[in-house]
Amino acid sequence: MPVSLVKESDVDVLVIGAGPAGLMCANALTQAGVNVRIVDKKPVKVEWGQADGIQPRTIEVLQSYGLAERLLKDGAQMHMAAFYSPGPNGGIARTARVKNIGHPTARYPFGMTLRQGSIEDIFLNSMASKGVEVERSTVPTHIELSTDDALLQDPQSYAVKVVLNREDVPDGMADKEIVHAKYVVGADGAHSWVRRTLGINMDGEQTDYIWGVLDIVPxxxxxxxxxxxxxxxxxxxxxxxxxxxxxxxxxxxxxxxDVRNVNTGRVDMSRCTPEKLLQTAKKSFYPYTMGAIGEVEWWTIYIIGQRVASQFSVNDRIFIAGDACHTHSPKAGQGMNASMNDTHNLSWKLAHVLRGQADFSLLKTYEFERRKYAQDLIDFDKRFSALFSGKPRTEHNQDGVSHEDFLQAFRTFGGFTSGIGIHYAESAIVNYNYQGLASGVAIGQRMGPQIVIRVADARPFDVQDLLPADTRFKILIFAGDLTEPEQREKLNLIALEMGKPEGFLEKYTPKGAARDAVFDIMTIGRSKKEDLNFTDVPDILLSHWSKVYVDDIDFTGTKGGKAYSTYGIGSAGAFVVVRPDQYVGMIAPLDRVKDLDRYFAGFMGQKRRGQGLWLYKP
Amino acid sequence: MPVSLVKESDVDVLVIGAGPAGLMCANALTQAGVNVRIVDKKPVKVEWGQADGIQPRTIEVLQSYGLAERLLKDGAQMHMAAFYSPGPNGGIARTARVKNIGHPTARYPFGMTLRQGSIEDIFLNSMASKGVEVERSTVPTHIELSTDDALLQDPQSYAVKVVLNREDVPDGMADKEIVHAKYVVGADGAHSWVRRTLGINMDGEQTDYIWGVLDIVPxxxxxxxxxxxxxxxxxxxxxxxxxxxxxxxxxxxxxxxDVRNVNTGRVDMSRCTPEKLLQTAKKSFYPYTMGAIGEVEWWTIYIIGQRVASQFSVNDRIFIAGDACHTHSPKAGQGMNASMNDTHNLSWKLAHVLRGQADFSLLKTYEFERRKYAQDLIDFDKRFSALFSGKPRTEHNQDGVSHEDFLQAFRTFGGFTSGIGIHYAESAIVNYNYQGLASGVAIGQRMGPQIVIRVADARPFDVQDLLPADTRFKILIFAGDLTEPEQREKLNLIALEMGKPEGFLEKYTPKGAARDAVFDIMTIGRSKKEDLNFTDVPDILLSHWSKVYVDDIDFTGTKGGKAYSTYGIGSAGAFVVVRPDQYVGMIAPLDRVKDLDRYFAGFMGQKRRGQGLWLYKP
Structure with missing residues (x-):
């Protein structure tokens, strides 16, 4: 063996794996100013990968990072879903065309596809603009969590040691590096080295369904x-x-x-060719013709496995995310979405803890929220796959899956497959009180889109664009009609309360930082845009002229004016606190600034060990 | 004098001046695959220039080149206009807030501002992606049009000689180059060297209105x-x-x-400072406060001049465009828009003539269309400036300009200031027949936006996005309800007619070129999106699956379904021919493919001299 060169280094977060989950994580942390590195064992990135379906909610998430533009420009959009069943003449016949995305609040009411390489590029370009790149051909060979309790208790300690091997150095010499990380995110795919090394089990099973995948120009x-x-x-x-x-x-x-070896019963890829797959497809399409122009772009076969990791973190120091913690069928187009949303959930929490703004215990909510989601995903996938892989109902097979069964399932699962229905359970960061004050704003779900008008310049904005993934909590003050003295008075009282030194705003905004560094406060009134002046909002609620909005119709007469009614907010108004990941954290009446104080006290600041507030409701 | 190095070269189009007019031209030609060079005497580009207001129509034009994205992202938007007049207490009081853009069909219903440097960057980046860059520090010193008649008659000859001096070469040596160009575009600003060298007069006069301009953070x-x-x-x-x-x-x-020297009566910039301008402004704002945070970003003073060049071209070989052929007040925000739209009008014509697709005479329509517009612009500007510079009506000055006068003018001029009302007169490329068949599609004006649904995938598109500035003529077949046999039969007949060898499609599409190389044919039906198959459209009208649309509401229930009614097209349908610059060229009944043949015969192909069809209606 040649001599190894060993160097040692420190990093706040080490991300292992540069697929969609890892890149979402590294980019989010980069944009948040966190010290992060991301490594991948592959020498080059995947260009035409398996995962490429993008849900409506994932488009919203990318938009919240300012990254939806290229996706929307380059990706294919699916607006309509069509269904074919056995027809009268032995061939297929169309039974229905329906909208592809049934969820009523989808901001982007369509599914998308874009090859994995292009999606990864979106993150790579974004990170590159801040000088962060993926370190490729870099393989982790050892991971070790400190056993020193004092170290483990300190969120700022470098408690994880990882050994990395660079494989592309010349002359066969391994370039070994020992990295001391505060946190490690294992986003290293279905065969995750991080997961296996830590001995985390995958619970679940293989199915009997076998599918072929073929990308062609038809x-x-x-x-x-x-x-x-x-x-x-x-x-x-x-x-x-x-x-x-x-x-x-x-x-x-x-x-x-088609695919199993008759003797061993095992799947044998060599029994399958793209030509055979196309021949099989041709039969399904009869009486329509089906062929391929030019070369087959990509193909594979797979057996559906449905599994969830038994835990998503070790001591809230090493996390696993994406395919490393859940695998399922690709047909509902969930894979990449689930993966990116795992780290979308994790990243802001890491940023807050690393800055010392939030308590260490905040990190527990990652597994709490995302593991439950992954289990729901597997449950959904089992039902969906069974339906999809079942035989169709025909005259001779009355037990088969009918068109109505399938269409019904398609509609029922719409909220889930769109990603919009994802609902986080109650915890320190999700407080279910006061749901009635804003019946159309589901606590624990993402804040839905609505057009509101910026008062200073009458420009329409989607509320979601006021809630970017910038790690800040957004305090939306639905202040009611501010041309009424009563509501103006309420707003003045809010300003008074929020200005108090013991309130959350003063307490958790670092001294000397910008007024809106941690909490971005916006007022959304309810009156005509011509009748309100942004200068009427009290100074402490007005960090910038852009912070005042009104629920009114825009000058084209086509947009806006439905926020209060859609959000179910009455004339008395309400606070809506939106988490940095755009999920609704809490709602409160306008005279209960104290409830906001209490909410943030639950996880902001640093608790002494054993003094953290409850995280999971019994 | 040191020895000069002289080189000689050929180019199809030489653009002189890299401001907005020149860059629009060079980029459009670059994207069209035309051999073009662009030079500018300035060593670096303007960062914070005077011209930066962008009209709604100009946003549409940039979008037609695929360039509106960054503009929309980075620019400021003006949705509301506010008016203040003398109030009761000696200060000002608000008299109205109204929508800034009154034009009902504006796709982007707002004005924009973005500094000139950023606008120029949009073009520079676009050109750079095709390897074309501005040659800076390059000064034209000589321009000469051939006097050889045979050369002048041949649209492919290098009939213009220009001498360029490179000023940034080392050691004081001038790097001289003789360029032989087929066409030259002088977009070299208000003091245009091209215009002066060719002896073209500016008709018009100076006004007495003097204004100061101040860019501040208030x-x-x-x-x-x-x-x-x-x-x-x-x-x-x-x-x-x-x-x-x-x-x-x-x-x-x-x-x-404020600004004139008492002795000479001439404007004396030295009498003015940004501090003095701000002091003057402060008085107008009373009782509101007005100050500047930090440094003044930029300032100037100007006297309004209102002039139009007596001709816009010499022998259709050398053209002038932008400020080189019209100057006027900047307050209505027209300057840069007029400039960019000049060369937007010229570029596709140059491309067609250079490719030999269109007759040389097509180039005459540039001056015909744009000079009339420039004259209208000056007329408008005179009235607008007089109104704006006039004293307000008060108790003591009943002859002054009242708030109502001004608001009325603001509304009346809305179509003009938005750029949307621009209307080209009848010519070989604008045929006013059959206006009644599509009463909402004004022949000679830009095709208005409407949402239609792509049949193959039910995706909504704005009609304007089906009309990119790609030098192709767009043939829109508003085919009526294609679920009705009668309309299906009409479409089959159209396909039959358009397939004939003597028809425009066969005649003017080069042999061997793609079917849609010159004419992009799209069918827009009128039925429910679920009821039509794109595969039902005849092959010759279906160069791609994306070429069939339907006027129906989209799956969100919020967009589309108003195209036929807004365009004023009845159930019998109509052809609408849209020029490459998105202006409507002609309309015809569906059974008159021959009228399309006749329209294109008017300027496509190459005529013998003296045999060109009429260009200007008497």
């Missing part, structure tokens, strides 16, 4: 080739997911005979 | 500081144009005493 007379399409035929099932340009992805149901 | 309690604001006070007039970030531009009316 040559076809099939009229729904550019829609998300589910085909149940007597010759097998097939699903179409349109992709960028003229490419479509076909999911093709396979039988054991 | 410190004020004025509630309309972020709106476009007109202040008529007894202490002078003032106008606010909000800009990027927290900067606002103040236009401040000055008196002779």
């Amino acid at each position: 040559d076809t007379d099939f009229p729904d080739i550019r829609n998300r399409c589910s085909i149940h035929s007597t010759n097998g099932s097939c699903m179409i997911i349109p992709r960028e340009g003229d490419v479509v992805r076909l999911y093709i149901q396979l039988t054991d005979a | 410190d004020t309690d004025f509630p309309d500081i972020r709106n476009r604001c007109s202040i008529h006070s007894t202490n002078g007039s003032c106008m606010i144009i909000p800009r990027e970030g927290d900067v606002v531009r103040l236009y401040i009316q000055l008196t002779d005493a």
Whole structure:
């Protein structure tokens, strides 16, 4: 063995794995100003990967990082879903065309596809603008959590040791580095080295469903080739997911005979070719023609496995995220979305703890929120896959899956598949009190879109764009009609309360920092835009002229004016506190600034060990 | 004198001047694949220039080049206009807040500001992606049009000779280059060297109105500081144009005493300082406070001149564009818009002639269309400036300009100031027949925005985004309800007609070129999106699956379904031919493909001299 060069270094967060979960994490932390490194064992990034479906909620999340533009420009959009069942003449016939995304509050009411390489580029470019790059050909070989209790109790200590090997150094010499990290995020995929090394189990099982995937430029007379399409035929099932340009992805149901070795019973990739997959697909499409123009872009076969990791963190120091902690069928297009949303959930919490703004215990909410979601995902996937892989109901098979069954399931699961229905349970950061004050703002769910008008310049804004993923908590003061003296008086009292030295604003905003460094306060009134002046809002609530909005229709007469009614907020108004990840943390009446103080006291600042407030409701 | 190095070269188009007009030209030609060079005498580009107001129509134009994104992201938007007049207590009082853009069909219903440097960057980045850069410190010293008639008759000849001097070469040596160009565009500003060298006169006059301009970050309690604001006070007039970030531009009316030398009567910049301008502004704002935070960003004073060049081209070989052919007051925010739209009009014509697709005579329509517009602009500017510079009506001055006068003018001129009302007169490329078939599509004006649904994937699109500035003519077939056999039959007949060898499609599309290389044919039906298949449109009208649309509401239930009614198209349908610059060229009934043949025969292909069709209607 040649001599190794060993260096040692410190880092706040080390991210292992530069797929969607790892990149979302590294970019979020980079933008938050956190000291972060991200490594990947692959020498180059994946260009045309398996994961590429993007949910409506994920588009919202990317938009909250200012990154949706390119996605929306380059990706394919799926607005319509079409369903085909066995028709009268032995071929398929269309049974329905319906909207693809049923969720009523989707800001981007469509599914998207964009190849993984392009999605990763969006993050890579964003990080590069701050000087952070992925360190490739870098393999972790050892990970070790300190056993020193004092160290483990201190959120600022370098409690994790990781050994990294650089594999692309010349002359076969391994360039070894010992990294001391405060936190490690293992986003290293379904075969996660981090997970295996830590001995975390995957709970769940393999299914019997086998599917082939084929990306082609189709040559076809099939009229729904550019829609998300589910085909149940007597010759097998097939699903179409349109992709960028003229490419479509076909999911093709396979039988054991197609892929299993007759002797061993094991799946044998060599028994399958893209030509065979296409032949199988052709049968499902009859009487429509189906062929491929040019080369097959990409293909694979897979057996659905449905598993969730038994834990998502070790001592809130080492986290796993993405495929490393959940695997499931790709057909509902959830994989990459679940992965990116894991680290979207984790990143702001890490940033707050590392800055010393929030208590260490905040990190517990990551596993609490995301593991429950992953379990729900697997439950959904089991039901969806069974339906999808089932035989269609026909004259001769009355026990089969009917078109109505499938359409019903498609609609029922809409909130889930869109990603919008994700609902975090009650904890230190999700307080279910006062839900009635804003019945259309679901506590624990993401804040929905609505157009409001900025008072200073009458410019319409989507409320979601006032809630960027910038690690700040957003305090929305739905102040009612500010042309009424009573509501003005309420606002003055709020200003008075929030200015007190013992209040959350003074207490958790670092001395000398900008007034809106931790809490971004915005007032949303309810009157005509012509009748309100932004200069009427008390100074402490007005860190900038842009902080005052009104729920009114815009000058085109087509947008806005529905925020209070959609959010279910009455004329008395309400506080809505939105977490940095755009999820609603709490709601309170306007005369209860104290409830905000109490909410933030639950996780802001640093508690002494054993003195942290409750995190999980019994 | 040191020895000069002389080189010689050929180019299809030489653009002189890299301001907004020149860059629009060079970028449009670059994107069209035309061989173009652009030179500028300045060693570096202007960062914070005078021209920076962007009209709604100009945003549409940038969008048609795929360039509106950054503008919309970085620029300030003006949605509301506020008006102040002398109030009861000696100070000003608000008289109205109204929408800033009155034009009902504006796709972007707001004015914008973005500093000239950023606007120029948008073009520079776009050109750079195709390898074209501005050659700076490059001064034209000689321009000469060939006198050889045979050369002048041949649109492909290098009939213009220009001598360029590079000023930034070392050791004081001038690097001289003789450029032989087929066409030259002089976009070299108000003091245009091209115009002066060619001896083209500027017709018009100077006014007596003197204004100061001040860019500041204001410190004020004025509630309309972020709106476009007109202040008529007894202490002078003032106008606010909000800009990027927290900067606002103040236009401040000055008196002779403020700026003229008492002895000579000439304007003397040295009598003016930004502090004095701010002092003058302060008086107009009383009783509101007005100050500046930090340094003044930029300031100037100007006297309004209103002039139009007597001709815009010499032999359709050398063109002038932008400030080189029209100067006027900056207050209505027209300058940069008029400039960019000049070359937006010229570029596609140059591309068509250079490719040999269109007749040389097409170039005559540039002066015909743009000079008339420039004259209209000056007429408008005279009336607007007089109104704006006039004294306000008060108790003691009943002859002054009343708030109502001004508001009325603001509304009347809305179509003009938005840029949307621009209307080109009848010519070979604008045929006023059949206006009645689509009463909401004004022939000679830009095609208005409407949402239609793409049939293949139910995705909503703005019609304007189907009309990019890609030099192609767009043939929109408003085919009526294609679920009706009668309309289907009409479409089949159209396909038959358009497929004929003597028709425009076969005749003017080069052999071997893509089917949609010159004419982009799109069908827009009128039925429910669920009821139509794109595969039902005849092959010759279906160059791609994306070419079929339907006038229906989208899946959100909020967009679309108003195209036929807004465009005034009945159930029988109509052809609408849209020029490459998004202006409507002609309309025809669906059974008159021959009228399309005749329209294109008027300027496509190459005529023998003397055989060109009429260009200007008597």
